[in-house]
Amino acid sequence: MFDKLHEECGVFGIFGHPEAANLTYLGLYALQHRGQESCGIVSSDGIQLKAHLGMGLVADVFKHDDIFTKLPGSSAIGHVRYSTAGGNDMKNCQPIMVDYSRGSIAVAHNGNLVNAPEVRSALEKSGSIFSTTADTETIVHLIARAKSESLVERVCESLQQVKGAYSLAFLTETRLIAVRDPSGFRPLSLAKLDGAFVVASESCAFDLIEAEYIREIEPGEMIVIDKKGMKSYFPFKEKVRNTPCIFEYIYFARPDSRIFNRMVYPVRKEFGRQLARKYPVDADLVIAVPDSGMPAAMGFAEEAGLPFELGLIRNHYVGRTFIEPQQSIRHFGVKLKLNPVREILEGKRVVVVDDSIVRGTTSRKIVKMIRNAGAKEVHVRISSPPTSYPCFYGIDTPSRKELISASHSIDEIARYITADTLCYLDIAGLHAALRQFGDHKVDFCDACFSGEYPIRFPRLTDTNQLGLF
Template sequence: MLTTHPFDDDKLREECGVFGVHGAEGASAIVALGLHALQHRGQEAAGITSYDGKDFHTHRAMGHVAGNFDRDDVIRALGGDVACGHVRYSTTGETALRNVQPLYADLSSGGFAIAHNGNISNAATLRRELVRRGSIFQSTSDTEVIIHLVATSNYRTLLDRFIDALKRVEGAYSLICMTREGMIACRDPLGIRPLVMGRLGESVIFASETVALDVVGADFIRSVDPGELIVVTSGNEIRSHRPFGDHHPRPCIFEHVYFSRPDSIVDGTSIYSVRKAIGAQLAIENPVQADLVIPVPDSGVPAAIGYAQQSGIPFELGIIRSHYVGRTFIQPGDKVRHLGVKLKHNANRALIQGKSIVLIDDSIVRGTTSLKIVQMMRDAGAREVHMRIASPPTRHSCFYGVDTPEREKLLAHKLDIEGMRNFIHADSLDFVSIDGLYKALGEQQRADIRPQYCDACFTGDYPTRLTDLDDHDTGDQLALLAERVV
């Protein structure tokens, strides 16, 4: 059977990445390259929609960008100089082609395509209202709620109808939309999910991360501001709208910890540099006597470098990762399933044997990966295994577009740190503090009132209403919220 790799079911995962191009010859080929760079943000499905001035064209498929969009016939069929694309994970909801984005609809004003990164936390409430009024849904995605809100708005222009729709939704969104008139890009008023703008020659590009601009050779212009709506029309004319008033931004702090690629720039700061600073802060707060600092690859590498530099303990690659193992593989039986752990990570036994080591990872979610890694180190002859985590304990679920297990499955919700240490069988276990994380990001500490980031997964301080979660009387609403497929 096909199943998730043992190391892939114990990470917080971004649910998607978006990329759009306006005014470039062969726009769909550029989008495909951009999606390659964003593949880490969603590896279950990908899609591209283009517009050639007359017709919209869409290709959506399960699986990676490579294999689906590296064929000439597919790209040729996606003609036009305007295109947008999407890579996605599903969560506990349905993995099906009908949920793959961009989603497309023929509205009264013409074709409308949308690619969404985030999660609408009142989607179930809105969906129930729309269905009652006669809307017919084709997917289980919360993104389709936005399309129906646009379609049923009483405003005259499409832009006003789109703004009207967004004023009714709660939660997190970075959106790239295509119409016959051009492209619209926007972020939610708190800027929880990222979105940047660049230029490739005269064409305008939007992407979830700056690394996607780098890959296609585009110049970074700036981040799309929280609550900003940017319209690009013929001739690549850019107009900025701010229809949501002033809000205190709360971008997702986990972009810095794990989600974004290390070579991306977020809020003007190098992700790689921030992760090294987190590692250094972790060493200041939680020192230990050891022979080696070893990262859990690949996400723990920058923090481990920072920890090693701050502590003076040598950095070594004590775990070797195979980059030729996909997310799924055949596991016929428990014995082979257990051995499959070593397909992706294997201990560097000659280095580890007889040593006291510090393992650095970005987070602990369910704890199953940490348990396996610690045991792998002991099997390789490690004398002591100390675990250090480059984020605070993850005690709360995310409702803003991150694939988080139910809170009851989070190890830090069930156990204190000593209990977690016992669970993973480490000699010691420590996490960077919430104030330490903010220090690594250049802040003095976390503000008690109006903190600078969304850190709800650590603190439980959710920056928006969670309407669907609060409505405990409607099972269907809670089920749709739990799906969180975007």
């Protein structure tokens, strides 16, 4: 409904706690913002794996207490999904669980494998039969076919055959394995709770269950947890750049999370401050497009010395589908979710801050709503650069022809959304903000803005095939 890039997925895992499935449920609740299409939990009692998966939100899929009696054991992994590879279908729910010659294994995946079509084709030619269309299943097939003896070696052997973004949680009858790809595109962190080890895409999941944050799992690191404790490996020999996704800070991660060794909230506020320094405007107040635009708008207002007001109120109880009225209501989809406050906006010169513009259709409707509420001027400020290129590392991005900034100048976009002025934070401003809160040497992936992709796409020499042009 909204003109935003869609979240990827969220993973959670716990080993060594008597309420593993229940805590995984709570962890998925905290990660719900990362995917709302489907979710699932797989647990182990030390002898066998049990699963419960379904389409919809966590609260809907796990709405009966008796579900948890069918998920016994002291270890579990969970997943919330928004499809980036494979369709929105029950068969693509995760964690994916299979039985094979060496036992059972389940996997939850956040990211996207850029060479999955090639790997899948090769596997199918050699006799593999796939039950899903998700790229994650290729990893399971590779593990089943691996020649190494130990599970750790089989997982390593398999992951060295895939390329792209992956933060993974594997569960067997007796072990939990967590691993990040060598580039570190997607977040994954480690915590402890009453002697149990916990892994999650974001630290907000630890906060909910009162687990103690330990550290981020490093790019290229594999954590193996069993009854003897935890061991860390760095099995990938090839050295690559550490390129975590910069868009996690702009939009995807919850502002109360710590990812890539930085808290999200102060970074987003600094994006707003950078915007105010570079693109000041004579105005009466600053408002945000809630909720993702709030921290940047607060930073903008503080730096500009302008009052911050809640000029747009969000309805938090809107689902993904709704019945449109037969009698046409202008801007119905946006009005269902956002409502302007006339008493705040009327007669005012308004700065409205948002995190991004994708197609521009929603921004256009929001600007018109603010004008209809009586605003005298509407100045739009975006706390990221123009999104001009699709992502292939775990974000569901439209093709390049659907991205308005790929084919229109900033002035043209301003006219389209009917803003008095429009300014974006540039790439230099993004990186300047991030450098204030962490390691200066981290080379964030900003391919959706710059078109500079850290990982090449196998066997696709014509970029037209990728929808780039």
